[in-house]
Amino acid sequence: MSEQTSNSQTDKIQSALRAVLSSFWFEFKQNRGAVYGLVFISILAFVAIFADLVAPYSPIEQYRDFLKLPPIWSEGGNWSFIFGTDALGRDQLSRIIHGARYSFYIGFIVIFFCLTIGIFLGLVSAFNKGFVDTFIMRGMDIILAFPSLLMALALVAILGPSLENAMIAIAVVYIPHFVRLTRAQALSELGKDYVSSSKTMGASSMRLMFVNVLPNCMPPLIVQATMSFSSAILDAAALGFLGMGAQPPTPEWGTMLADSRSYIVSDPWLMGIPGLFILLTVLSINLIGDGLRDGLDPKMKSSK
Amino acid sequence: MLRFILHRLAILIPTFFGITLAAFTFIHLIPGDPIEVMAGERGVSPEKYAELMHAFGLDQPLWKQYLDYVWQLLHGDLGVSFVTKQPVLDEFFKLFPATVELSLIALIFAIVIGIPAGIIAAVKRGSIFDHSLMTLSLTGFSMPLFWWALLLIVTFSGTLGWTPVSGRISALYYFDNVTGFLLIDSWLSGQPGAFKSAVSHLILPTIALGTIPLATFARQTRSAMLETLNEDFIKTARAKGLSPVRVTVVHAFRNALIPIITVIGLSVGVLLGGAILTETIFSWPGIGKWMVDSIFRRDYAVVQGGLILIATMVIIVNLTVDVLYGLIDPRIRRKGH
Numbered sequence: 001m002s003e004q005t006s007n008s009q010t011d012k013i014q015s016a017l018r019a020v021l022s023s024f025w026f027e028f029k030q031n032r033g034a035v036y037g038l039v040f041i042s043i044l045a046f047v048a049i050f051a052d053l054v055a056p057y058s059p060i061e062q063y064r065d066f067l068k069l070p071p072i073w074s075e076g077g078n079w080s081f082i083f084g085t086d087a088l089g090r091d092q093l094s095r096i097i098h099g100a101r102y103s104f105y106i107g108f109i110v111i112f113f114c115l116t117i118g119i120f121l122g123l124v125s126a127f128n129k130g131f132v133d134t135f136i137m138r139g140m141d142i143i144l145a146f147p148s149l150l151m152a153l154a155l156v157a158i159l160g161p162s163l164e165n166a167m168i169a170i171a172v173v174y175i176p177h178f179v180r181l182t183r184a185q186a187l188s189e190l191g192k193d194y195v196s197s198s199k200t201m202g203a204s205s206m207r208l209m210f211v212n213v214l215p216n217c218m219p220p221l222i223v224q225a226t227m228s229f230s231s232a233i234l235d236a237a238a239l240g241f242l243g244m245g246a247q248p249p250t251p252e253w254g255t256m257l258a259d260s261r262s263y264i265v266s267d268p269w270l271m272g273i274p275g276l277f278i279l280l281t282v283l284s285i286n287l288i289g290d291g292l293r294d295g296l297d298p299k300m301k302s303s304k
Numbered sequence: 305m306l307r308f309i310l311h312r313l314a315i316l317i318p319t320f321f322g323i324t325l326a327a328f329t330f331i332h333l334i335p336g337d338p339i340e341v342m343a344g345e346r347g348v349s350p351e352k353y354a355e356l357m358h359a360f361g362l363d364q365p366l367w368k369q370y371l372d373y374v375w376q377l378l379h380g381d382l383g384v385s386f387v388t389k390q391p392v393l394d395e396f397f398k399l400f401p402a403t404v405e406l407s408l409i410a411l412i413f414a415i416v417i418g419i420p421a422g423i424i425a426a427v428k429r430g431s432i433f434d435h436s437l438m439t440l441s442l443t444g445f446s447m448p449l450f451w452w453a454l455l456l457i458v459t460f461s462g463t464l465g466w467t468p469v470s471g472r473i474s475a476l477y478y479f480d481n482v483t484g485f486l487l488i489d490s491w492l493s494g495q496p497g498a499f500k501s502a503v504s505h506l507i508l509p510t511i512a513l514g515t516i517p518l519a520t521f522a523r524q525t526r527s528a529m530l531e532t533l534n535e536d537f538i539k540t541a542r543a544k545g546l547s548p549v550r551v552t553v554v555h556a557f558r559n560a561l562i563p564i565i566t567v568i569g570l571s572v573g574v575l576l577g578g579a580i581l582t583e584t585i586f587s588w589p590g591i592g593k594w595m596v597d598s599i600f601r602r603d604y605a606v607v608q609g610g611l612i613l614i615a616t617m618v619i620i621v622n623l624t625v626d627v628l629y630g631l632i633d634p635r636i637r638r639k640g641h
Contacts, residue, residue, distance in 0.1 A: 033439070142322035145615040145622075147577035150595060154611060157599045158334045234448055238581060241450045242596065257451060264454055265462045275451030283446035290442075 027295040034291020037284035044281060048100035055094035056080075059251040063089040068267050083273050086256070087263060092270075095251035096277055102252045103233045103281055106167055110232035111225050113171035118178020119221070123209045125179065126186035137183070140176035148173040149238060156244045163246035166239045167232075174228050181224055185217035219296040226289035230282040237278050253278050308630050312623055319619055324377060327611040328370050331604045382609035387601055392609035396591060401484030402472060403583070403590030407575045409487075409506055410514035414571070418518040419564065422525025426533060427552055437522060444519030449578055453512040453585045460508060467504050470587035474501040513582045517571040524567045528560035535559070561632055569625030573618050 029035055047054050057063075063085060070076050071084040071092070078084075083092035125136045143151065148170075155169035189195060190213065198212050237254025239245035246252035248259065253274040260270035339348065339356045348356065357363045361372055376383070382392040425434040461469045468474070472486050479493030487506070490498035532538065533556050541555045542548075579592035587593070591610065598606035 033442075138318055138322060141319050141619075142326055142615075144573075145319065145323055145618045146326075146611060147573045147580070147614065147618065149577040149580055150611070150614065153580070153596065153599055154330055154607060157602075157607070158330060230446065234446075237448055238450055242581075242584070244599075254448075254450075257448075257454075261454070264458050268458050268462075271451065271454055275448060275455070278448045278451065279443070279446055282448070283443055286442055286446050 024295040028291045031287075031291040031294050033287040034294070037287030037291070040280060040284040041288065044100050044284075045104065047097050048104050051097050051101055055091075055097040056082075057091040057094040059095045059098040060090060060249045063091070065089070068263065068270070070267070071269055071273070074269065084269060086259065086270055090249075092273055095256060096253070096273060099251040099253045099256065099274065099277070100281075102163065102246065102250065103236075103278075106163070106170075106236045107229040107232050107285075109167050110171045110174065110236075111229050113168075114174045114178045114228055115221065115225060117171075118175045119182050119214065119217075121175070122179040122182025122217075123186055123214065126183045126190065126213075127205060127209055133183075136179065140179050143173065143176045146173075149235060152235060152239060153242065153244055156239060161244045161247065163236070163240075163250065163252065166236050166245040169239075170232050170235050173235075174232070177224060177228070178221065181220055182217055185220060186213050189213045189216050222296060223289055223293045226285060226292055230285035230289070233278065233285075234282055305630065309627055312626050316619055316623060320616065321374070323615045323619075324374055324612055325370070327608045327615070328373055330611070331608045332366065334602075334604060377612070382612070383605040385598075385603055385606045387598075387603045387606075392606050393613075395594065395606065396610065396613055398484075399589060399591050399594050402486075402588060403576075403579055403592060405485045405487065406506070406509055406513060406582070406588060406590060407572075407579060410510045410575060411517065411568075411571070413510050413514040414517035414521055415568065418521030419525045422522040423529055423552065423557060425522070425526045426529035427548075429530065434526075438526070441519035441522045444515045445523070447515060447519075449512065449516065450581045450585060452515060453508070453582060456508045456512055457585070467508050468501075472502065472505050472588060473498070474505075477501060509582050509586045509588055512585075513575065513578050516578065517574060520567055520571060520574075521564070525560065525564055528563040529556055532556045532559045562629060565625060565628055565632070569621060569628075572621045576614060576618065 063081075066078070066081060066085045067089045068087055069078055069081050069085040069089075072079060072082050081091050081093070083096060085091055086095070121136050121140075125133045146154075151173050152166070152169040155172060156165050159165035159168065186209075195208065195212055198208060203212065236245055237252070237257070240252050240254025241258045243258060246255045248255060256274040257271050257278075260267070260274070263270050339353055339360070339362065354363075361369055364372070373383075380393060382396075384391055385395060388395065421437055425431075425437045428434055457469055460467045473490065477490065477493070477495055477498040479489060479495060479498065481489060483489055486502045487499070490502040529552075533552075537559075538551060538556055541551045546555075576592070579588075579590060580596055581592075582588065583590045583592035584596050591614065595607065595610045595614075597603075598610065
C-alpha cells in the first residue's frame with residue numbers, strides 16, 4: 001500500500017517535472033535566436049569533445065613548408081589547410097577546434113566557482129542579518145569598485161600568467177554579482193509563507209537555506225550564469241591577448257589573436273578567424289541566455 | 305535630500321578603506337622583492353639594499369606600513385613610481401585627461417545613438433528596424449573589444465587609409481597644454497589642421513570603446529520604454545489627444561529614465577575596463593595603458609596607487625548615480641533612510 005502511494009507520488013512528480021520542462025521548451029523555442037545559438041553551441045561542444053578525432057592535424061605541429069597559407073576561400077588557398085596556417089605553419093582549423101575546448105573549460109570552471117561560492121555567501125548573507133551580512137556585502141562592494149578586467153589583470157600579475165590563474169581571477173571578479181543576486185532573491189523569498197511554515201515545522205537553517213529557499217532562487221541565477229559564461233570567455237581571451245592568460249603554444253583563441261597581431265595588415269585572416277569564433281560563441285551563448293530568461297521566467301520576457 | 309547624500313557618503317568611507325587595504329594586500333602578495341625588482345639585473349650591495357629598504361619603509365612591520373601608506377594617502381601622497389621616479393599622483397593627473405576625453409566622447413557616442421535607437425525600436429516594436437537593432441546590439445554586446453579594435457584598424461587605417469593608427473594627435477603639432485583635453489587645446493591653439501588631426505585620432509578608439517555601451521543602452525532603453533508604454537498614464541496621455549512624440553518623449557521616456565541611468569552609471573566601470581584594451585591597442589596615452597604598462601614593468605607603486613584612484617573614481621560615480629536616482633524619484637530618497 002505504502003509502496004503504491006510512493007509510486008504514484010514519484011509518477012506525479014515526474015509528470016509535473018515533464019510539464020515544467022515542456023512548457024520551458026515551448027517558451028524557449030519561441031525565441032528563434034536562442035535556437036540558433038543552441039545549435040551552434042551544440043556543434044561546437046561536439047567538436048570540442050571529439051577534438052582529437054575531428055581535427056585534421058595536431059594543434060601544435062608546425063608545417064614549415066606552409067607558412068601563413070591563406071584559407072581556401074582566398075587566392076592561394078589549399079584544401080589540406082581549410083583555414084590556412086599561421087606564422088609557424090600550424091593548421092588554423094585544428095587550432096580553432098582545440099581552442100574550443102579551452103573556451104568551454106574556462107566557462108565551466110568560472111561558472112562552477114561563481115555558483116558555489118556566490119550562492120553560499122549570498123545565502124549566508126541573507127540568513128544572517130547584521131554584522132555577517134554587512135561584512136560580506138561591503139567586501140563585495142570593494143571587489144566591484146575595481147573594473148573587472150583591471151582587477152583580473154592585477155590578480156594574474158600576483159598569481160603569475162597562466163590560463164588557470166586567469167580563470168581564478170575572472171571567477172573572483174564575477175562572484176560579487178552572484179552573491180548580490182542570490183541575496184536579493186533569498187530575501188524576497190524569506191518573507192513568503194512557505195518559508196515561515198517550514199520554519200514552524202522545525203526545519204534547520206541549513207534545510208531552509210538549501211532545500212526550501214535555494215531552488216526558488218535558481219531561475220535568475222541560471223540566466224546570470226549563462227551570461228557570465230560568455231563574459232568569462234571574452235575576459236579570458238582579453239587576458240590571453242594581453243599575454244596574461246593562456247601561454248603559447250596553447251591554442252586558446254585570445255592567445256591566437258595576440259600571436260597574429262604583427263600580421264594584421266599583411267595577413268588579416270590570421271586574426272579574423274579566431275576573433276570570429278570568439279564572437280560567434282559569445283553571441284550564441286548570449287542568445288541562449290535570452291531564451292532561458294523567456295523560458296524560466298515569462299514575466300521577465302524581454303524580446304517579445 | 306542632504307541627509308540622503310550624507311548617508312550614502314558615510315557608507316563610502318569603510319568601502320574606501322577596504323579598497324586601500326585590498327590594493328595594499330595585492331601588492332604585498334606579489335612574489336619577489338620590490339627592491340630587487342627596482343635594482344633589476346644589476347643587483348645591489350647588502351648595504352645599499354638595507355638603505356633602500358629603510359628609505360621605502362619596507363623594514364617596518366606590515367600593519368605599520370599599511371597605516372603609514374593610508375596616512376600618506378590621506379595627505380595626497382601615493383608614493384613614487386619605481387621606474388620614472390615621478391610621484392604617482394602627478395603621473396595620474398598627467399594621463400587622466402586623455403582617458404576622460406576618450407571615455408566621455410565614447411559615452412556621448414553611445415548615448416546619442418543608443419538611446420534614440422532604443423526608443424524607436426520600442427515604439428516600432430516588432431518592425432524590421434526593431435529586429436535588426438536587437439540583433440545588431442546583441443552582436444555588439446558579444447564583440448571581443450580587442451578584436452573589434454583591430455578590425456577597425458585593418459579596415460579604416462590599413463585598407464582605406466582614412467584614419468591614423470595610433471596616438472592622440474600627429475607629432476607635427478605642438479601647443480600649450482591648457483586643459484589637457486586635446487580637442488579643446490588644439491582648437492584653442494588655432495593651428496591649421498591641429499583640431500582635425502585630434503578628431504581623426506579619436507574616431508576609431510571612440511567607436512571601439514563605445515560599441516559595447518551603445519549596445520547595452522539600446523537594449524536597456526528599449527525594454528524600459530516597452531514597460532512604461534504599457535502603463536495606464538500613457539493611455540491617459542494618448543486619450544487626452546497629446547501628440548505621439550510628446551507622449552513618447554515627455555511621458556514615457558521620463559519614466560523609463562531610472563533603468564537607463566543605472567546602465568549609464570554602470571557603464572563607467574565598463575568604459576574604464578574597456579579603456580585598458582582600447583588604449584593599449586591604439587597606443588592612447590591614458591591611465592588604462594599606464595596601468596597595463598606598469599603591471600608589465602612590475603612598477604608596483606603605480607599599480608597600487610592606480611588601483612586605488614580608479615576604484616575611488618568608480619565609487620564616486622556610483623554615488624552620483626545614487627543621488628541622481630534620489631533627484632528623479634523621491635520614493636527612493638525616502639526609502640534610503
